[in-house]
Amino acid sequence: MRRGFTPWADPNAKPIVRFDAVSKRYANTVAIADLSLDIYEGEYFALLGPSGCGKTTLLRMLAGFEAPDRGRILLAGEDIVGVPPYRRPVNMMFQSYALFPHLSVFNNIAFGLKQDRMPKAEIAEQVGKMLQLVRLEGLADRKPHQLSGGERQRVALARSLAKRPKVLLLDEPLAALDRKLREETQFELMELQSRLGTTFVIVTHDQEEAMTVAHRMAVMNRGHIAQVDTPQQIYEQPNSRWVAEFVGDVNLIEGKLAASANGVVLEDAQGRRFRAGDGAQARPGAPAAFAVRPEKLKLALAPPPADTLNTISGRVVDIGYLGDVSVYKVRLDDGATMKASVTNATRLAERPIGWEDRVWLSFAPDAAVLLTA
Amino acid sequence: MGRRFSVFNLVSVALGIAFLYLPIVILVIYSFNASRLVTIWGGWSLRWYAALLDDSALREAATNSLLIAFASATAATVLGTLAALALSRLGRFRGRLPFVAMIYAPLVMPEVITGLSLLLFFVAINLDRGFLTITIAHTTLTLCFVAVLVQSRLAGFDRTLEEAAMDLGCPPLRTFLTVTVPVIAPAIAAGFLLAFSLSLDDLVIASFTTGPGATTLPIRIYSDVRLGVKPEINAVCTIFVAVIALVVIAASILTRRAERRQQISAC
Ligand SMILES: Nc1ncnc2c1ncn2[C@@H]1O[C@H](COP(=O)(O)OP(=O)(O)O)[C@@H](O)[C@H]1O
Numbered sequence: 001m002r003r004g005f006t007p008w009a010d011p012n013a014k015p016i017v018r019f020d021a022v023s024k025r026y027a028n029t030v031a032i033a034d035l036s037l038d039i040y041e042g043e044y045f046a047l048l049g050p051s052g053c054g055k056t057t058l059l060r061m062l063a064g065f066e067a068p069d070r071g072r073i074l075l076a077g078e079d080i081v082g083v084p085p086y087r088r089p090v091n092m093m094f095q096s097y098a099l100f101p102h103l104s105v106f107n108n109i110a111f112g113l114k115q116d117r118m119p120k121a122e123i124a125e126q127v128g129k130m131l132q133l134v135r136l137e138g139l140a141d142r143k144p145h146q147l148s149g150g151e152r153q154r155v156a157l158a159r160s161l162a163k164r165p166k167v168l169l170l171d172e173p174l175a176a177l178d179r180k181l182r183e184e185t186q187f188e189l190m191e192l193q194s195r196l197g198t199t200f201v202i203v204t205h206d207q208e209e210a211m212t213v214a215h216r217m218a219v220m221n222r223g224h225i226a227q228v229d230t231p232q233q234i235y236e237q238p239n240s241r242w243v244a245e246f247v248g249d250v251n252l253i254e255g256k257l258a259a260s261a262n263g264v265v266l267e268d269a270q271g272r273r274f275r276a277g278d279g280a281q282a283r284p285g286a287p288a289a290f291a292v293r294p295e296k297l298k299l300a301l302a303p304p305p306a307d308t309l310n311t312i313s314g315r316v317v318d319i320g321y322l323g324d325v326s327v328y329k330v331r332l333d334d335g336a337t338m339k340a341s342v343t344n345a346t347r348l349a350e351r352p353i354g355w356e357d358r359v360w361l362s363f364a365p366d367a368a369v370l371l372t373a
Numbered sequence: 374m375g376r377r378f379s380v381f382n383l384v385s386v387a388l389g390i391a392f393l394y395l396p397i398v399i400l401v402i403y404s405f406n407a408s409r410l411v412t413i414w415g416g417w418s419l420r421w422y423a424a425l426l427d428d429s430a431l432r433e434a435a436t437n438s439l440l441i442a443f444a445s446a447t448a449a450t451v452l453g454t455l456a457a458l459a460l461s462r463l464g465r466f467r468g469r470l471p472f473v474a475m476i477y478a479p480l481v482m483p484e485v486i487t488g489l490s491l492l493l494f495f496v497a498i499n500l501d502r503g504f505l506t507i508t509i510a511h512t513t514l515t516l517c518f519v520a521v522l523v524q525s526r527l528a529g530f531d532r533t534l535e536e537a538a539m540d541l542g543c544p545p546l547r548t549f550l551t552v553t554v555p556v557i558a559p560a561i562a563a564g565f566l567l568a569f570s571l572s573l574d575d576l577v578i579a580s581f582t583t584g585p586g587a588t589t590l591p592i593r594i595y596s597d598v599r600l601g602v603k604p605e606i607n608a609v610c611t612i613f614v615a616v617i618a619l620v621v622i623a624a625s626i627l628t629r630r631a632e633r634r635q636q637i638s639a640c
């Protein structure tokens with residue numbers, strides 16, 4: 001990722017795409033509800049959310065296949081609501097690829113250029129460049145059915161990039177690829193995006209994919225945007241319980257805020273007190289939660305020194321071995337469970353912590369995020 | 374269920390094929406008969422094929438049949454394709470069900486009734502019976518077959534192909550002509566060939582709607598045979614069988630290709 005590329009933090013930057021209070025409903029489902037969002041030129045932007053939350057609808061409104069019921073969609077400052085898809089300077093890569101089965105790879109990629117009445121020689125040159133870009137030289141004369149899944153995906157990408165769109169829309173572009181190819185392609189897409197400087201808007205339900213490729217991502221829930229920020233901020237500073245739980249694993253400690261001189265103190269139903277570093281604006285007495293990621297919990301077989309902050313004890317009820325890390329499920333004495341993950345730094349088959357062991361969990365005050373939403 | 378050829382299977386296949394094709398085989402063999410008597414074998418000869426060249430009435434009937442088949446198949450293909458598009462694209466519009474039923478009714482309507490009603494209609498609107506009326510009647514008959522074929526292809530047509538074309542800057546009409554039509558073309562062509570062979574083959578409806586100077590081959594053959602089977606008829610029928618067989622084979626190849634295309638665009 002480019003260092004120092006933060007147009008969203010610049011108050012003078014003009015967004016290339018702006019959704020302004022957009023709503024869209026189908027017969028009896030609200031797909032998009034009063035949504036506003038800015039995307040900046042050169043961004044690799046991800047729309048992440050559970051299936052059915054409206055990601056595809058948002059993308060299709062940008063491409064021109066759906067019209068919003070209310071609100072404006074601006075592209076480079078111009079309202080494009082009502083402009084048909086064939087007159088918009090954006091291109092889309094479809095989840096199903098939608099390659100024309102009766103046309104060769106060359107003619108698939110050339111299709112958009114021919115619509116612009118580009119001279120033949122220039123078309124050939126541009127298609128050649130695109131084939132090179134996606135490393136498919138030599139396959140120009142094949143028909144789509146003579147290609148592997150990965151090759152089809154690259155033809156679809158080349159076709160959607162051939163017209164040099166202002167914004168490239170990608171709807172789950174990697175969903176049909178197997179895991180290894182998907183990871184490789186993620187990095188290729190990032191490399192391609194930074195080389196071309198084209199704005200990419202990608203839809204995905206795969207949070208790892210979104211976090212790997214995107215400069216910023218919007219986490220969507222039921223037609224709303226729950227949070228927009230960099231992947232790191234969203235992971236480390238989720239703004240609600242929903243986002244914290246949707247992106248990555250999390251332990252939520254529910255309670256009420258208590259008065260405190262320094263930092264934030266949360267008292268849970270058992271009267272245990274936890275302390276977090278920031279969250280100064282919090283009102284005492286209000287219900288709130290602390291979110292702690294499993295890898296930020298320390299796991300110990302012996303009780304820590306008596307003055308250690310934020311300590312809870314429980315029994316190990318489950319151990320999940322994932323290769324790089326092991327996840328320990330700990331049942332607390334009040335019946336709640338917490339998850340702690342520990343990096344498997346050695347190859348020892350015998351782990352020091354086993355099933356039914358009594359363990360002590362603790363976390364540093366700055367590991368916890370205060371959530372009130 | 375065994376996949377092996379049991380004696381029973383073999384016999385039933387043989388019987389079935391014989392039942393279907395033995396009469397035709399006999400007809401084809403007798404068309405090469407040197408004897409003037411239809412029932413007596415007189416050695417191999419092409420004389421009845423040569424005689425056809427001199428039989429101007431039969432030749433004229435064959436030309437009529439081909440022209441009518443071509444004209445009505447063309448009209449049925451255009452109208453049937455449009456009907457199929459309307460059925461699969463307009464969604465659940467009011468009156469869709471009656472429309473579907475009306476399109477498909479001629480498939481099951483007895484030909485005698487179709488023929489008679491068309492005849493009454495032509496008389497009512499005072500249209501002289503002849504080439505035009507048979508063509509219209511055959512269009513009516515074959516349109517629904519084209520519609521069924523094309524609609525089944527359109528049902529599996531991936532509409533994101535059209536969206537992709539428009540996304541790349543192609544306006545709707547051009548998208549239809551450069552993407553939709555080529556992808557469903559095999560089904561349209563198969564529909565045309567089916568309509569063509571149905572028209573070529575029709576006797577009943579043609580008899581109702583024919584007029585002076587518009588005798589088709591089936592009508593000619595039928596009326597000739599009533600006066601006794603002439604050997605030329607065998608020859609003309611053999612050619613007829615060959616033409617129909619070619620058309621059917623072409624149609625089935627096209628249908629297969631359309632299916633393959635569909636699988637590709639679906640994956
Ligand atoms: N053409 C449509 N007709 C009716 N409902 C639709 C249509 N397209 C999407 N929806 C509904 O709108 C909601 C959002 O869909 P979509 O944008 O496809 O979600 P996502 O891409 O996030 O899975 C879903 O509830 C879906 O069922």
Ligand SMILES: [Mg+2]
Pocket residue numbers: 055056
């Ligand atoms: Mg989707």
